[in-house]
Amino acid sequence: MKTPISTYRLQIRSGFTLQDAAAQVPYLKSLGVDWIYLSPILTAEKGSDHGYDVTDPSAVDPDRGGPEGLTAVSRAAREAGMGVLVDIVPNHVGVATPVQNPWWWSLLKEGRQSPYAPAFDVDWDFGGGRIRIPVLGEDSDVDVLEVRDGELRYYDHRFPLAAGTYSAGDDPREVHDRQHYELVGWRRADNELNYRRFFAVNTLAGIKVEDPKVFDEAHEEIVRWFREDLVDGLRIDHPDGLADPGGYLHRLREATGGAYLLIEKILEPGEELPAGFEAEGTTGYDALADVDRLFVDPAGQAGLDALDASLRDGRVPDYEDMIRGTKRRITDGILHSEMLRLARLVPADAGLTVAAAADALSEIISAFPVYRSYLPEGEDVLKEACDLAVERRPELKDAVRSLLPLLLKAGPDAGEELGRRFQQTSGMVMAKGVEDTAFFRYTRLGTLTEVGADPTEFAVSVDDFHTRMTRRQERLPLSMTTLSTHDTKRSEDTRARITVLAECPAEWSAALGRLQQLAPLPDGPLANLLWQAIAGVWPADRERLQSYAQKAAREAGNSTDWLDPNEEFETKLTAAVDAAFDNPAVRAELDSLVEWLDPRGAVNALGAKLVQLTIPGVPDVYQGTEFWDRSLTDPDNRRPFDFGARRAALARLDGGDLPDSYRDDDAKLLVTSRALRLRRDRQDLFTGYTPLQATGHAAGHVVAFDRGQDAPGAVTVATRLPHGLEQRGGWQDTTLELAVPMTDQLTGRSFEPGSVAVGDLLRHFPVALLAPTA
Numbered sequence: 150m151k152t153p154i155s156t157y158r159l160q161i162r163s164g165f166t167l168q169d170a171a172a173q174v175p176y177l178k179s180l181g182v183d184w185i186y187l188s189p190i191l192t193a194e195k196g197s198d199h200g201y202d203v204t205d206p207s208a209v210d211p212d213r214g215g216p217e218g219l220t221a222v223s224r225a226a227r228e229a230g231m232g233v234l235v236d237i238v239p240n241h242v243g244v245a246t247p248v249q250n251p252w253w254w255s256l257l258k259e260g261r262q263s264p265y266a267p268a269f270d271v272d273w274d275f276g277g278g279r280i281r282i283p284v285l286g287e288d289s290d291v292d293v294l295e296v297r298d299g300e301l302r303y304y305d306h307r308f309p310l311a312a313g314t315y316s317a318g319d320d321p322r323e324v325h326d327r328q329h330y331e332l333v334g335w336r337r338a339d340n341e342l343n344y345r346r347f348f349a350v351n352t353l354a355g356i357k358v359e360d361p362k363v364f365d366e367a368h369e370e371i372v373r374w375f376r377e378d379l380v381d382g383l384r385i386d387h388p389d390g391l392a393d394p395g396g397y398l399h400r401l402r403e404a405t406g407g408a409y410l411l412i413e414k415i416l417e418p419g420e421e422l423p424a425g426f427e428a429e430g431t432t433g434y435d436a437l438a439d440v441d442r443l444f445v446d447p448a449g450q451a452g453l454d455a456l457d458a459s460l461r462d463g464r465v466p467d468y469e470d471m472i473r474g475t476k477r478r479i480t481d482g483i484l485h486s487e488m489l490r491l492a493r494l495v496p497a498d499a500g501l502t503v504a505a506a507a508d509a510l511s512e513i514i515s516a517f518p519v520y521r522s523y524l525p526e527g528e529d530v531l532k533e534a535c536d537l538a539v540e541r542r543p544e545l546k547d548a549v550r551s552l553l554p555l556l557l558k559a560g561p562d563a564g565e566e567l568g569r570r571f572q573q574t575s576g577m578v579m580a581k582g583v584e585d586t587a588f589f590r591y592t593r594l595g596t597l598t599e600v601g602a603d604p605t606e607f608a609v610s611v612d613d614f615h616t617r618m619t620r621r622q623e624r625l626p627l628s629m630t631t632l633s634t635h636d637t638k639r640s641e642d643t644r645a646r647i648t649v650l651a652e653c654p655a656e657w658s659a660a661l662g663r664l665q666q667l668a669p670l671p672d673g674p675l676a677n678l679l680w681q682a683i684a685g686v687w688p689a690d691r692e693r694l695q696s697y698a699q700k701a702a703r704e705a706g707n708s709t710d711w712l713d714p715n716e717e718f719e720t721k722l723t724a725a726v727d728a729a730f731d732n733p734a735v736r737a738e739l740d741s742l743v744e745w746l747d748p749r750g751a752v753n754a755l756g757a758k759l760v761q762l763t764i765p766g767v768p769d770v771y772q773g774t775e776f777w778d779r780s781l782t783d784p785d786n787r788r789p790f791d792f793g794a795r796r797a798a799l800a801r802l803d804g805g806d807l808p809d810s811y812r813d814d815d816a817k818l819l820v821t822s823r824a825l826r827l828r829r830d831r832q833d834l835f836t837g838y839t840p841l842q843a844t845g846h847a848a849g850h851v852v853a854f855d856r857g858q859d860a861p862g863a864v865t866v867a868t869r870l871p872h873g874l875e876q877r878g879g880w881q882d883t884t885l886e887l888a889v890p891m892t893d894q895l896t897g898r899s900f901e902p903g904s905v906a907v908g909d910l911l912r913h914f915p916v917a918l919l920a921p922t923a
Contacts, residue, residue: 181825430628434601452654
């Protein structure tokens with residue numbers, strides 16, 4: 150099996166095609182990257198910038214460069230001695246525009262008789278033999294349907310007509326009633342949908358890759374990539390949505406000839422991948438959470454908690470209670486169709502009505518501490534969730550007792566559908582209830598509410614971090630590590646700046662108070678989140694911040710939401726963001742705050758970057774983040790960037806020009822390129838993990854480790870808690886012991902073995918990357 154040393158994620162779209170990616174291979178090679186990592190490239194919905202809405206799995210998307218583009222990028226990578234990793238989406242397909250998806254078009258036209266009917270997860274009986282499509286403004290809009298060019302039309306929406314269902318002059322409404330689909334009002338999706346979706350996205354329909362024929366057809370093009378040696382590995386999107394993730398990975402491993410596989414899997418603290426999973430690891434959110442918390446000052450927790458409580462009328466939020474509520478908001482709201490489908494599978498002899506079963510199932514699923522309890526390994530997780538559900542709702546004891554044995558059976562047999570489908574649903578509820586709701590409500594420090602993290606874990610000590618990295622080296626040496634992705638809610642450098650607030654909770658509390666006086670927002674916790682985010686990316690343009698503010702407020706769902714926006718509140722929200730640009734006092738407050746935060750945030754960011762690039766695992770660099778990148782949630786984190794500027798800066802560095810300041814773009818590029826190159830060119834220096842302990846006055850502000858195993862290897866040294874370090878008076882007598890002569894890869898300076906002053910080691914930059922001197 151080929152395995153990567155590092156990867157560089159590229160978002161492939163019509164504006165940056167596979168051919169464009171091929172043209173950047175020489176730069177990426179020079180940067181130190183080992184494998185190119187491509188976003189989904191199969192044919193997707195026209196205009197899709199992300200590619201997760203595949204409409205035709207049989208071909209590389211022409212708008213993304215087509216098969217010739219994949220050949221070009223693969224050839225360029227091969228000539229440079231690099232590999233190719235591609236993101237694939239087995240859980241669902243895009244159905245926003247039915248005519249673009251041959252499988253879906255056939256299903257709508259032919260219903261159960263379609264050759265693609267087995268591919269889709271449809272409850273035909275519940276729909277009276279029809280599949281419900283929630284596209285109408287309201288049900289009465291069936292009166293505005295038209296038949297044109299042999300199709301049923303609803304404004305710009307096009308739908309097929311089954312054979313023999315239309316004659317010239319027929320009433321379009323009656324023609325609609327003869328189809329295998331039923332067009333319904335969009336609000337009915339929450340309760341009456343009868344096909345499995347990706348989360349609550351009506352335009353992404355789940356497919357059944359557990360069916361061998363469906364798997365084969367959905368993966369025929371992907372398998373070709375390996376047969377023709379175009380691709381070396383795959384990233385698997387949302388495996389938790391599959392009926393049998395372990396079986397899928399086994400089949401995929403066989404189909405690809407034993408290729409390197411990563412899964413987009415959120416591991417909660419202490420959770421590990423199921424032992425039977427044939428994958429090298431995850432896409433790195435677990436590592437992200439550990440690295441972030443290493444740079445958070447635990448001493449700031451009390452102050453930030455007090456501020457948070459003051460914004461909630463003195464109430465200290467109970468996170469477990471909060472996420473139980475947000476999960477129930479999801480199960481009783483946008484995913485209620487999924488819960489009702491589960492409830493309909495409960496046998497009659499259980500003695501539960503559909504409503505009662507849905508309530509009990511929702512309570513169990515809301516008690517889950519993880520995304521999915523992979524059975525049989527996760528049997529205890531499921532049982533504990535049932536116990537917690539009963540503890541919270543004692544009146545559900547009999548219902549839960551009846552349901553548990555049914556939920557424990559999640560195999561492929563027909564009688565095990567309830568348990569199997571419950572497994573597919575728990576991750577949806579977790580993602581929507583926690584990541585996409587609670588993370589916008591639990592706002593004491595934005596760094597902590599990142600994908601894959603537990604925000605109740607405020608900080609990680611140096612010793613605990615070393616313990617986790619030692620375990621990672623032993624158990625997941627080929628798993629990805631990351632700091633920014635297309636899914637992160639804030640980029641790495643935004644979070645690094647926000648992290649500084651944990652070192653100055655009193656100052657932040659005062660600044661937020663002044664901002665609230667100048668630009669009041671009648672939702673204190675949201676104001677806390679909003680102004681942290683603005684400070685994290687400032688200066689930024691108005692449109693970016695307005696877009697973020699609206700999304701954050703609607704996701705939180707306390708003062709407004711997506712389905713029924715509160716216009717009065719959103720007017721105030723818009724005014725608050727506008728004040729950052731139009732009110733001189735607000736702008737001055739922000740400028741002053743960011744002037745103080747930025748140098749300390751840059752110290753955090755360089756430290757986090759070097760640590761992420763050198764800890765055990767396969768480090769990924771998200772496109773463009775070798776320069777400073779202060780982004781917010783998508784689509785903000787998918788903005789275009791300038792490869793030319795990065796290429797020119799790298800040439801300057803290679804020509805001997807060191808950055809004037811650690812705050813320059815070139816400084817981050819220096820750290821990124823030198824770490825990637827060292828990992829690629831001196832793999833022998835990254836075979837183990839040994840913590841290094843500094844001594845002296847400011848030892849607690851150093852994190853250091855040696856990646857050698859039987860001999861000294863690469864040594865990482867990074868600064869933590871920079872404001873506290875300043876308050877201590879700097880490094881003073883702090884030292885670090887070096888076992889052999891070492892050379893700093895960032896500055897070229899050499900150090901003799903023995904005790905080295907950390908202040909001298911970090912004279913030019915707040916980080917150092919040392920390698921044994923040749």
